[in-house]
Every structure is written in structure tokens, then in C-alpha cells.
Amino acid sequence: MTQAVDVVVIGGGQSGLAAGYHLRRLGLDFVILDAQLTPGGAWRHTWDSLHLFSPAAYSSLPGRLMPPQPGETYPDAAHVVSYLSDYEQRYDLPVHRPVRVTGVHRDGELLRVETDSGTWRTQAVVSATGTWSRPFVPAVPGRTEFWGAQLDTVEYRSPSDFTGRKVIVVGGGNSGAQIAADLAYGSDLTWVTLREPRYLADDIDGRALFDHATARRRALDDGRTDTGGVASLGDIVAVPPVRAARDAGLLKAQPMFDRLTPTGVAWSDGLTAEADAIIWCTGFRPALSHLAPLGLRGLRGHIPTTGTRATGEPRLHLLGYGDWTGPASATLIGVGRPARDAARQIAGLLR
Missing domain, CATH: 3.50.50.60 (FAD/NAD(P)-binding domain)
Incomplete structure (x- = not known):
């Protein structure tokens, strides 16, 4: 028809x-x-x-x-x-x-x-x-060798699904920080980020982000200097759960690992971490x-x-x-x- x-x-x-x-x-x-x-x-x-x-x-x-x-x-x-x-x-x-x-x-x-x-x-x-x-998962060596569960952001639902389990959360953006904060209390959490987490100031929320994005667009339209947009402020909005976990010392990020192993992940310096599940929050x-x-x-x-x-x-x-x-x-x-x-x-x- x-x-x-x-x-x-x-x-x-x-x-x-x-x-x-x-x-x-x-x-x-x-x-x-x-x-x-x-x-x-x-x-x-x-x-x-x-x-x-x-x-x-x-x-x-x-x-x-x-x-x-x-x-x-x-x-x-x-x-x-x-x-x-x-x-x-x-x-x-x-x-x-x-x-x-x-x-x-x-x-x-x-x-x-x-x-x-x-x-x-x-x-x-x-x-x-x-x-x-269309969640994106990077092509990290060993992905097919890992014996545990692998999820992306879209598939994650609740920390109760991982109580008492070893979980690696990958990603230094908002999704990664929020899911890591979710899991920080009842799981054995390892949070892995490509670079050191960049938190926005605690008083910044979506209102300020929208104003900043709009100001950047106006500057570009007028031929003025690029202000850098929201990305210039940081990567992570410090929403209350993230702020609480961070301030409690529960969100300590590790650098990105080099490969997956059958039982977890490994870094080039010989350090390893075991995992029951890996959650990819990678955009x-x-x-x-x-x-x-x-x-x-x-x-x-x-x-x-x-x-x-x-x-x-x-x-x-x-x-x-x-x-x-x-x-x-x-x-x-x-x-x-x-x-x-x-x-x-x-x-x-x-x-």
C-alpha cells in the first residue's frame, strides 16, 4: 500500500x-x-x-x-x-x-x-x-575471550542485578559515572575511564548546559571565537547520586585497560582485574x-x-x-x- x-x-x-x-x-x-x-x-x-x-x-x-x-x-x-x-x-x-x-x-x-x-x-x-x-563498543582485544557477561548502557537496568558481583564499568561520561555510582554500594566495582574524570561544577545542571550550548552557537553564527561548548566545562554532570558516591570515595577511576582476558581485564604493566560482568558505557x-x-x-x-x-x-x-x-x-x-x-x-x- x-x-x-x-x-x-x-x-x-x-x-x-x-x-x-x-x-x-x-x-x-x-x-x-x-x-x-x-x-x-x-x-x-x-x-x-x-x-x-x-x-x-x-x-x-x-x-x-x-x-x-x-x-x-x-x-x-x-x-x-x-x-x-x-x-x-x-x-x-x-x-x-x-x-x-x-x-x-x-x-x-x-x-x-x-x-x-x-x-x-x-x-x-x-x-x-x-x-x-546504536550503542558503541570499542574494538578492544580479547572481547570474544571474556567468559562473563558484557552489557552496554542500553541493557543495564538495576544494581540489584549485580549485588555482590565483580563489575567493571567502562566510560568516563555521564552514563558511565551514573551507572558506576549506582553500582558502587552493593558490588565490587572497578570504574575504567579513558582519561581522568572531568566533573562539571556541582552547581551546574541542564539549564546552564543549554545556555552554554546556545551561547556557543550564537558566537559561531556571528563569526566570533568558538567558546568550546559544553565539552569545555567537563564530561560529567555531578547529579546528586554521582556527587554522593564521589564524595564518599567510591568513584576512583582506573585508566583504560589494554585487553580483556577470559576472567577480566589486563593492563600493559601487568596489573589485572577479575570481573563477572563488564558494562560498556562508551557512547x-x-x-x-x-x-x-x-x-x-x-x-x-x-x-x-x-x-x-x-x-x-x-x-x-x-x-x-x-x-x-x-x-x-x-x-x-x-x-x-x-x-x-x-x-x-x-x-x-x-x-
Whole structure:
């Protein structure tokens, strides 16, 4: 079955919903195709203790403030899922699920979106599939030799699964620090990072990070000196659980090991550590396989963009993958402005 629509949005998480909000305000005919069974995007698949970096009012999509969560300064993931579900219903966004997009193709003056439930022909596509479905694990020697369990960030749920076990957490970013803090009390934890952990000042949360990312983008747009963005401040937001474990002396990072062994890991100086499980918190890659037929991929797997628009295909916009598709666009509060800009450019294209 083939259907026609002005715009197809691929992905029904926070970025896809923000795009839908602005497309609806502009009166465009669109659909949102989401591979998930239910609303909430990647927030449905996080570990149990995950909380936002910012208060609810500073973690909102366009048009609708996130209500505070009773008893919590920083809302948890379940609260975000409820908010996104309500947002989708409040604005009556046309989300089709579960629909998995298999490929986007050029089709004359249109784009053809192939899915597991039919085909859509459209004048513009917004890709908003995020990164959560593509965790990255480095090619460390010996990975196939290790006898224990290996998980990535997406697969971790609760410290109760590792009580009393020897666990190595790999990664010096927010996920690595938060999962290490989660495991620091009931497990025999070894935390491994590529470089010495860089904590942001304790009073910095998502509000300040968004302001900093926005200031950097304005400076670059004006031709002024690059401020370095959020990365210049540090790698780890000192959320309360991380701060507590750090201050208790439970987060002492070891340098990156050189190889895995059948029973753990080893360093080049002869030091070894045994492990029952290794949790890889080593980042993500953009989920862009559905765009492969367009032949647009550039360095590091990114598609070159001007703002959110693909430079090699003006009918395609990318939203929410990171700063290369808009400052702080991978965050709830940060995705609103790039989504608005993408919707306006699409409306101009259609006119």
C-alpha cells in the first residue's frame, strides 16, 4: 500500500514530537512513523535510577511545560515517559506505531519512505531516530575471550542485578559515572575511564548546559571565537547520586585497560582485574541506516548539514542527533528551536 503526505517524520520520541508540534502549527499534512510499541521514545528503555539533569520546567518541549514530579527536583525517566505520552495526545499528533522504516529513496521530485507496513511518498522527510538504538563498543582485544557477561548502557537496568558481583564499568561520561555510582554500594566495582574524570561544577545542571550550548552557537553564527561548548566545562554532570558516591570515595577511576582476558581485564604493566560482568558505557552513534539509500554519509557517520537540513538533499532534515543538528538538540529543552527552524524551512520548500 502506498500513501502520500507532505512530510514524513521518522521517529516518535522527543525530537519527532517537537517536529510534529511545529508542523501542526504551520498547517502541514504530516505523519510520524515510530518503531516503538508505545509512546516515550528512548526514555522507556533507560536504567531504573536515571533522572534528568534539570528541573521539570527546564526540560520541556515547545508549547507544553513539563509538570513537576512530586517529591523530585529532577524528574525520573518514568515521569518523562508520562509527559511525552500526554504531549502526543494533547496535540493530537498523527503517530503511527509500530512502524519500522527500512529505507528513504529519491523518487523523482518526491522522496519514497519504505516501511515494514507500506510505502509513503512525500515532499520532505524529518529524520529523528536518535542514537539510543546504536550503542558503541570499542574494538578492544580479547572481547570474544571474556567468559562473563558484557552489557552496554542500553541493557543495564538495576544494581540489584549485580549485588555482590565483580563489575567493571567502562566510560568516563555521564552514563558511565551514573551507572558506576549506582553500582558502587552493593558490588565490587572497578570504574575504567579513558582519561581522568572531568566533573562539571556541582552547581551546574541542564539549564546552564543549554545556555552554554546556545551561547556557543550564537558566537559561531556571528563569526566570533568558538567558546568550546559544553565539552569545555567537563564530561560529567555531578547529579546528586554521582556527587554522593564521589564524595564518599567510591568513584576512583582506573585508566583504560589494554585487553580483556577470559576472567577480566589486563593492563600493559601487568596489573589485572577479575570481573563477572563488564558494562560498556562508551557512547552512541546516530541511527541513520534508513537513510543509506540517499548516499549522504560523511565523516564519523554523520550526514553533513546546514542547520538541520542535509546539504546533499534539501528535502531531508535531521533533528536531535547532537550539536551538529542544532545546539543541545539531543535534549528535551534544546530540540524545540531546531524543530521550529526545520518546520519553517520545510514549509518554505513546499510553498
